[in-house]
Amino acid sequence: MLFMKKSYLFSILFLSFSTAIFAQKQPTKSVLNFDFETIENGNPKGWENFGNETYQKALDSLDVKSGKYSVSLSYTDGNLGFKAWAFTLPDNYKGKSITLSGFIKTENVSEGHAGLWMQIDPSLGFDNMNKKGIVGTTEWTKYEIKLPLYPDKTDKIYVGGLLVGKGKMWLDDLKVTIDGKEIQKIKPYFKEVFPAQLDKEFDESSKITTFDYTSTHISNLKMLGLIWGFLKYHHPKVASGDLNWDYELFRIMPKIISAKSINERDEIFSTWISSLGDFKTTTFKQSKDEIKIQPDLAWITTSNFSSKLTTLLNKVKIAKRTNNHYYLAFHSGVNNPDFKNENAYAKMVYPDTGFRLLTLFRYWNMIQYFFPYKNLIEEDWKMVLEEFIPKFIQAKDETEYTLTILEIVARIHDTHANVWEGNEVLNNFYGSKFAAAEIKFIEEKAVVTQFYDDELGKESGLKVGDVIASVNQKTIEEFVKEQIDRTPASNYPTKLRDIANLVLRTNDDELSIEYIRDGVKSQRKIATYSSDKIDIYNFYQSHNPSFKFVEKDIAYINLGTVKKDFLPELWEQFKNSKGLILDLRNYPSDHNAMYILGSYLVYKKSKFVKFTKGSLKHPGMFSFYTTYSVPNKKDKNYQGKVVILVNEITQSRAEFHAMAYQQSPNAIIMGSTTAGSDGNVSIISLPGGISTMISGIGVYYPDGRETQRIGIVPDIVVKPTIEGVKNGYDEVLERAIEYLNKN
Known part of the structure; x- marks a missing residue:
């Protein structure tokens, strides 16, 4: 996406x-x-x-x-x-x-x-x-x-x-x-009105203000976050919609903060869980599905809770649950999570301490139980919960609060995850004005690759191929280091892709820059412009035509613009060519084009992907449930070589397409690391009207190989060079043509 x-x-x-x-x-x-x-x-x-x-x-x-x-x-x-x-x-x-x-x-x-x-x-x-x-x-x-x-x-x-x-x-x-x-x-x-929707006690405030906390407070709040989220997704009473679970947090939190000892804390938890009422339990049978991720619930027995609290939590663990839940469902057909009935509290520009901790607990538990790539976070997610409790408490204004959310979102390493929907706080923080130069990281240098507006580009004094060394006396290396921890992305090249958009962004009317041209470092001031004067989204748009012959016998298809309805006609033009280049350094404009084009490339029906889905009955479990295949046209099989071009812009649908076209026996992947973020997205709403997303289903090759974070691995690595950018070369495309002429 x-x-x-x-x-x-x-x-x-x-x-x-x-x-x-x-x-x-x-x-x-x-x-x-x-x-x-x-x-x-x-x-x-x-x-x-x-x-x-x-x-x-x-x-x-x-x-x-x-x-x-x-x-x-x-x-x-x-x-x-x-x-x-x-x-x-x-x-x-x-x-x-x-x-x-x-x-x-x-x-x-x-x-x-x-x-x-x-x-x-x-x-x-x-x-x-x-x-x-x-x-x-x-x-x-x-x-x-x-x-x-x-x-x-x-x-x-x-x-x-x-x-x-x-x-x-x-x-x-x-x-x-x-x-x-x-x-x-x-x-x-x-819509049906649930009792949870009638609870209005904390609509204006959680009534929990910032307090002087100790390490004991942090430990107790961590346990509250764990238990509150566990009950949210495991206890039948919460699933029924009878309780506003956000507001139940605000009722229990002051008691946990005030607890004088661990024994008192555990007794508060035990009384709370008992007050939710009794429920039926069940014995869970071993799943027949292939399990990819097991639930992480060992903390119930390793946290040194009282025997009474441990017993209560273990009973909730085996509660008889249905596939109906007030706060969660799975989208029909796709099975990515639908985080429903989650109030975004949009009027709270800067939520109070209680609501800020609600943000942390809500998000952390959504990832804990319903993020299909939690195993790829590569750190103990429970320690992240503990780390961020003081950060959310200390966030002194709406900017720090939003940046703290951005920081924890970045910790799940998912390019689909970010703070979306044009967040005004982030727009003000990063700046509403842009220089005319488009920046990409080439050879890990911030390089001018083109201009959003040619006339304004000339006025800037910059040229394509210039390397930006510093902006407002801050080196690019320092700038990257400053941004990296709050740039959500699956891998480093994709982080650089997104950081590039911030290099020449500001709230000022001009920027002071140092740049290198032909080995000579120079300084100048460049003007900046509001987004209604320059097309700042040019970076993401595909400019190449849908189809052309780059050489007499080598065809080129741009998946960023081609439509499925034109493919039968295009097939007649490229079917006898010796080589075909599929450009996926973009976002495919027509998802269904994949099945038609793929059917020309494979010689037999070919499985190219399988998925995992989460579970309401076993929150935190992910199992493989289905595979997709590329169909084939028995009388229309492309005999030439196929080169699939990818880079860090190749994301989600584009990566999915690449996996399908890879099934051609004559295909190779050429280019550089893709965004490593696949799977239908699920929206997450957080207090303050903040919206983020996750990749909602696990996407794997049929043999179980990962695609998240890793992306589509090139068979032949080809990356642009600064010299190539300066001279207007598409080095990846040129290398593809060279490959097809030699093979």
Whole structure:
């Protein structure tokens, strides 16, 4: 999965529009003003708008699709950005999918697109037609977008239209349907209310403030974190949704902090567990599945708890559990964890001490029991819990709090894990302005590889191939050392990939740099720009065409842009070539292309991957459960050599594709270390409205070899050089062509 594309940027902006949740008990009697005909104070009733001030919104009575009115958006002058009309659906609805359709007319749309947009909160679905947006001048045309529905998880649904870049667009006659039926004809759906949701005691504060702690406090809080999380995922009472488990933490925590002795502490724990009530136990049978990771529960007997507490914990360990849990489910078909009913407490910009410890305990236990690569953390995760207790207590403001989260997230070594959704605190910390130069680490040096804007690049005085030696009197080596521990990634090259984006980022209008060109070190000041003036996401976008012949008999396919529907046509062009280059130094634009393209490359149906999944009945256990195969076309087998290009940008879906194409008997992997992060992601919400993710399923080769952290290992290692960058060479591609000509 990739998160730094423009579509995600606009998703970030839209997320800030989210406000309340569905709380009404009766259908809302509101006007679904999808045709803009109901006007109030000169505006279409129920509609809001947001985005850049350089855009004008208007009610139009002259250019309409039908009726008296349409609405328009137009760019005026100044910084480019976007503007959107937005309507919040008054209710929640049950169904498989929701479709937004409507008519759009455009005039001279450029440097962006016009389109419909729809968002389902919290972070369940988003589409702004980024990949199929409208450009140029067009007459009234009907468009539609569709998203899957998750009614039991949905808080709010937003619909509307937007303009990105220059030009003008008109919007009219919208329609929203659920599984083909107009929502006006569908009864609203109300989620089941659990007792846990009615507990409001600590909505405003945990009532736990910062305190002077000792090593005993830290030890006791560590045991609280262990036991609280163990009960959360093992005790049937918690699974039922009868208890707000966050708030139960705030009820027990002051008692644990005040405990005068270990005996008193253990008695508090024992009384607490007993108060949860009795439950049925069971004898667990040996699983028939191949187990990859066993639960880590030895601490129950090695922590020197009292015999009474140990007995109670061991009884909970064998509690009879079902596959229904208030705080956890597994996504259908994929089986990655769904951390549901986890309140993000978004209004708490800087949560108090109790909530900060809740953040640590919640995240730590999610990793402890449901991170499929916990075995690759390569340190005792329980010691990490103890290490971070004082860090979360001491975090003195929202910046330190957010950076502490980033630091513990980095400890799981997963490139999918980060603090996502355009976190404002991190944006302010790292800076909202960027130099025009794009930086990559080449030969472990910070090298200018291209410019986000050519004219601004010329003004900077820098050239492609320049090596940045220091920024604001801090050497690049010092900068990397400073950032490395809070840069979540599966391996070192991928950490450098992400740190590169921070090298020339700041809140200042300029940066003082030292750079090396042709062995000579120079100094200069370079200007910085806001993101609406330069395309800072250029690094992640694929610029090569989908298909071409790089030599007469060597074909090239760019998986970052190719679509599955074009592959049969492309097959006719490359089937008789002697060599095929598959470029995966990008994020594949079409996941299903893998099966079609792969079927041309393998000579027989070939298993290429197997997965592990977690367990609700045995939290912390991961077992292998299924394999995937590349199908083959018996009459269409590519006979030429295949070279698959990879590097640190090859992540998740791209790594998955590489594993499939590797099944070709004529294929090799060429390039450098990939991101080492595969598997469908699971979202984790933390207090303060902070969102992170994990790789939610284990992805392995059929023989059990790891892919996480290791990535797709090249058969032939080829890395760019500074000299090659300076001269505009794609050395990895050139090496692939050389290989195919010799073999």
